[in-house]
Amino acid sequence: MADPQVTTRVLRRLLASGLLTRAERLLARSRPADLAPILGDLQPDEVRTVVDVLYRQHRAAPTLAELPPELLPQIFDALGDQRLSQILARLEIDDMLEMVERLPEERRAPVIAGLPDEKAGELRKAELYPADSAGRAMTTRFVALEQTTTAQQAIDRIRAAGDDTDAILYLYVVDEKGGLSGVVPIRRLVSAPPDRMLGDLMIREPVSIRADADQEEAAQAVTRYNLLAIPVVDDESRMLGVITVDDVIEVINEEATEDIYYMAGLHEEDRVFSPALQSVRRRLPWMLLNLCALFVAAWVIGRFEQTLEQLVALAFFMPVVAGMGGNSGIQSLTVITRGIALGEIEFSSGLRLVAKELAVALAIGTVAGAAAAGLATLWQGSALLGGVLFVAMLVTVAVAGMLGAAVPLMLKALRQDPALGSGVIVTTLTDVVGLVTFLGIGTLLIDRLS
Amino acid sequence: MADPQVTTRVLRRLLASGLLTRAERLLARSRPADLAPILGDLQPDEVRTVVDVLYRQHRAAPTLAELPPELLPQIFDALGDQRLSQILARLEIDDMLEMVERLPEERRAPVIAGLPDEKAGELRKAELYPADSAGRAMTTRFVALEQTTTAQQAIDRIRAAGDDTDAILYLYVVDEKGGLSGVVPIRRLVSAPPDRMLGDLMIREPVSIRADADQEEAAQAVTRYNLLAIPVVDDESRMLGVITVDDVIEVINEEATEDIYYMAGLHEEDRVFSPALQSVRRRLPWMLLNLCALFVAAWVIGRFEQTLEQLVALAFFMPVVAGMGGNSGIQSLTVITRGIALGEIEFSSGLRLVAKELAVALAIGTVAGAAAAGLATLWQGSALLGGVLFVAMLVTVAVAGMLGAAVPLMLKALRQDPALGSGVIVTTLTDVVGLVTFLGIGTLLIDRLS
Numbered sequence: 028m029a030d031p032q033v034t035t036r037v038l039r040r041l042l043a044s045g046l047l048t049r050a051e052r053l054l055a056r057s058r059p060a061d062l063a064p065i066l067g068d069l070q071p072d073e074v075r076t077v078v079d080v081l082y083r084q085h086r087a088a089p090t091l092a093e094l095p096p097e098l099l100p101q102i103f104d105a106l107g108d109q110r111l112s113q114i115l116a117r118l119e120i121d122d123m124l125e126m127v128e129r130l131p132e133e134r135r136a137p138v139i140a141g142l143p144d145e146k147a148g149e150l151r152k153a154e155l156y157p158a159d160s161a162g163r164a165m166t167t168r169f170v171a172l173e174q175t176t177t178a179q180q181a182i183d184r185i186r187a188a189g190d191d192t193d194a195i196l197y198l199y200v201v202d203e204k205g206g207l208s209g210v211v212p213i214r215r216l217v218s219a220p221p222d223r224m225l226g227d228l229m230i231r232e233p234v235s236i237r238a239d240a241d242q243e244e245a246a247q248a249v250t251r252y253n254l255l256a257i258p259v260v261d262d263e264s265r266m267l268g269v270i271t272v273d274d275v276i277e278v279i280n281e282e283a284t285e286d287i288y289y290m291a292g293l294h295e296e297d298r299v300f301s302p303a304l305q306s307v308r309r310r311l312p313w314m315l316l317n318l319c320a321l322f323v324a325a326w327v328i329g330r331f332e333q334t335l336e337q338l339v340a341l342a343f344f345m346p347v348v349a350g351m352g353g354n355s356g357i358q359s360l361t362v363i364t365r366g367i368a369l370g371e372i373e374f375s376s377g378l379r380l381v382a383k384e385l386a387v388a389l390a391i392g393t394v395a396g397a398a399a400a401g402l403a404t405l406w407q408g409s410a411l412l413g414g415v416l417f418v419a420m421l422v423t424v425a426v427a428g429m430l431g432a433a434v435p436l437m438l439k440a441l442r443q444d445p446a447l448g449s450g451v452i453v454t455t456l457t458d459v460v461g462l463v464t465f466l467g468i469g470t471l472l473i474d475r476l477s
Numbered sequence: 478m479a480d481p482q483v484t485t486r487v488l489r490r491l492l493a494s495g496l497l498t499r500a501e502r503l504l505a506r507s508r509p510a511d512l513a514p515i516l517g518d519l520q521p522d523e524v525r526t527v528v529d530v531l532y533r534q535h536r537a538a539p540t541l542a543e544l545p546p547e548l549l550p551q552i553f554d555a556l557g558d559q560r561l562s563q564i565l566a567r568l569e570i571d572d573m574l575e576m577v578e579r580l581p582e583e584r585r586a587p588v589i590a591g592l593p594d595e596k597a598g599e600l601r602k603a604e605l606y607p608a609d610s611a612g613r614a615m616t617t618r619f620v621a622l623e624q625t626t627t628a629q630q631a632i633d634r635i636r637a638a639g640d641d642t643d644a645i646l647y648l649y650v651v652d653e654k655g656g657l658s659g660v661v662p663i664r665r666l667v668s669a670p671p672d673r674m675l676g677d678l679m680i681r682e683p684v685s686i687r688a689d690a691d692q693e694e695a696a697q698a699v700t701r702y703n704l705l706a707i708p709v710v711d712d713e714s715r716m717l718g719v720i721t722v723d724d725v726i727e728v729i730n731e732e733a734t735e736d737i738y739y740m741a742g743l744h745e746e747d748r749v750f751s752p753a754l755q756s757v758r759r760r761l762p763w764m765l766l767n768l769c770a771l772f773v774a775a776w777v778i779g780r781f782e783q784t785l786e787q788l789v790a791l792a793f794f795m796p797v798v799a800g801m802g803g804n805s806g807i808q809s810l811t812v813i814t815r816g817i818a819l820g821e822i823e824f825s826s827g828l829r830l831v832a833k834e835l836a837v838a839l840a841i842g843t844v845a846g847a848a849a850a851g852l853a854t855l856w857q858g859s860a861l862l863g864g865v866l867f868v869a870m871l872v873t874v875a876v877a878g879m880l881g882a883a884v885p886l887m888l889k890a891l892r893q894d895p896a897l898g899s900g901v902i903v904t905t906l907t908d909v910v911g912l913v914t915f916l917g918i919g920t921l922l923i924d925r926l927s
Contacts, residue, residue, distance in 0.1 A: 058684075058702060060701040060702055060703075093701075095821070182667050182668065185664075185667055185668055186668040195664060196664070196705075213663065213664040213667060214635075214645060214646070214663040214664065216667050217632050217635055217636075217663060217666050217667055218632065218635055218636040249726075250723075250726050250727075250730070251510040251543075252508060252510055253510075253723035255646075255705060255722065272705065272722050272726075273700075273703035275726070276699075276700050276722075276725070276726060276729065277700075279726065279729055279730065279733075280700070280729065280733075280819065283729075283730075283733035283736075283737070284815055284819070286733075286737060287733070287736060287737050287740070287811055287815055288811060288815070290737070290740065290811070291804075291807045291808050291810075291811040292804070292808065293808055293811055293812065297812060298812065298816065298821070299812060299813065299816035299821055299822055299830060300821070303833050303836045303837050303840075306812075306833075306837045307837050307840040307841055310808055310837065310841055311841055311844060311845070313804075313808075314801065314804060314805070314841050314845050315844075315845060315848060317800065317801065317804050318797070318801060318845055318848060318849055320800075321796055321797040321800040321801065322797060322849075322852055324796045324797070324800070325793045325794055325796060325797050326793075328792060328793045328796070329790075329793045329856075332789055332790070332793075335785075335789045335792055336786075336789050339782055339785045339786050339789065339792075340779075340782070342778060342785055342789075342792040342795070343775040343776075343778045343779045343782075344775055345792070345795070345796065346771055346774045346775060346778070346795065346796065346799060346908065347768070347771040347772060347774070347775050349796060350767065350770075350771040350774070351764065351767065351768060351771065354741075354742070354763075354764060354767050355764070357741045358741050358742065358743055358760055358763075360741075361737060361738060361740070361741040361743055362743065362747060362748065362749060362756075363749065365734055365737055365738070365748075366748065366749035369730065369734070371545070371748070371749055371750070372749055380749060383753050383756075386753045387753050387756045387757050387760065390753075390757040391757060391760055391761055391764050394761060394765075395761070395764050395765060395768055398765060398768060399768055399772075402768075402772055406779075458796065
């Protein structure tokens, strides 16, 4: 792949000098995925020219489909409604849907009005599926045939499909009611005798997914069974569409980003190249929520003002207790939420997992607590202070480990996204437990400590 | 997919009652990916029986390939060297390599000795590639033909490959020196006239990857260009092997797990079902490292003992300043490391990204700092204390945001994994900056504060 920054420079120079034919040749040589970031670096009038060229080369639609979502607004702004309609009409329905959703409200109606009736109808149908469902992620281009169709007849049908041949990976075999009864990998056709019937070639009981299922389930099934595409069916197992593996990879990357982002309280569209103001608006609510949580911790410390006045050294160790608790909680939390995301956890084994994380945290709390107690004793010359730190840390690290496992499992049982929110809940509870334990024991023993 | 827990129960009952034929039928009906977790729940003698059955059904190898790595040791323990050699011999080379690496040291030699010479030779060759390289992730089963081969001849070659037809997705077209000159998607053969030459059917200048490149690069290329497989070549672009999209999905999931795990200081094999003792051993070093980092913070606070003695209320707000700084740092860090992982960042734009994250953090620090100052003023009745909190929080949140962006970019420039270690570095620096700023300003103004 060529360096996009070089290509951008060359392209702009060609456009500025009016060398359109050479610009066209440069564009023709580039792959859609490589053109996408270049498009993001151009001025509006350059975008218009380049998209015109790409449209004539029948590559505007695939290029736009490859654009990172955060770059779409500036491209939309540069293009007229008519051109946008023309490009959308050439997209797969799932990509079309994604683009339409990102169009500014006021442009949706005119752009959709410019679509061919058939495409507009498909779009309306796709919009009925819930967000992030398999129905929204599927394309409706697939070849469905009957069991009695021969291999040769199937090949003729594929030939008739023309241009799209490259996108077809399986033939779907349906019964008289349209119900999915098997799949034939296209490559099986290659070596099949021409008169063999699809019913004899097909893989029976194929893995499929309901249109209203979460797209993440589709991704998990494709991953689990090493598929190239998964058929999407209605509740009577009639074929509705297909999700291909390239879309599955996109889903997997999206979901991984979401999981990583949620741990840090980030909005999934707050990306490296998002405008700064948007990032500020998206991060502020989470930061203010955290501020409240931290003021709870501050208030807890405030309750122990007298104790701290008698022995200010206790304040030195507050971040140690809270910090170690926080880390323990985050570790358990991460193991569990990742396990949930990868579909490794059946809810029934939840208690066993919580018990394991608690056991691990108890062991770690004992060792780390002893180390901390030793350091504190050496520094402050008080074995009793070391003892208080040991007990507080053991309790906090253990509770945090247990909460880190239990909170996401409970959120999952309540059908909430376990990655979202678990972090604040766990760390806030951990802070409170840690501070109350440490300062509480300190208060009980304050006369012997100071 | 059937409920694995039900299947396990039924299977165990059948085995216990000696109803082997019915057990065989149950196993024959299950997919390898569904059998894998069941295998993990069986006793050693049951594992032996089931693996024997699966081996006769030619499905032991694919089932083992689907096992999560943390379950492998117990399966290996249940099986003899000879049976293991037989199963390994039926695996793709990349899966074989992975299994051999997970064998206990003392069993490797006897198991490898049991492999057919050809397989053992391939294994030795594959072991020469660096860890996590494309060369290790590739399979060596592919069909390479010449430009002048006709579609019909190619189909005959595929037929001759027999069983493996399903795994073939592309034909690779090579020149007389073995150099890769194009690829033909198998499905193109279906609709091609029998006498058409591959040279006319092939896609020229196909995307390929060097064997010594990181497997993550292969995954990024497959994702970027929506491929089903990517050819792996040597430095003279001769075909060596192929990485298929199912392996790419595995790499993507692994890398995402790694990134999420590294943020929490977890070892990538510390999974939900890992034994507790292993988890303890793997998490302890990180926790002890964090303990040291937190003692640095404790020591910093200790430097301000006198200040705190004069105004213990300052201690209430230490976690607020450090916590908000920590969150700001983690947010920037997450956006940048995720951008790096998805290949969205060219290093040249690093400064721009740091500047953006700094700007975002400044804005957030201003708003959150003002909110914190307001709360603190109301609570403690001192606007001056509120002012100190405001300044300290603004500085800390801003510095943290900048560090969160700069540290992973620097680690990347130094060719270190940016996800590993960035977290501790950023939060430790942030804690120190936050505490020094807050307590430092507090010390300067202590006479007017208390």
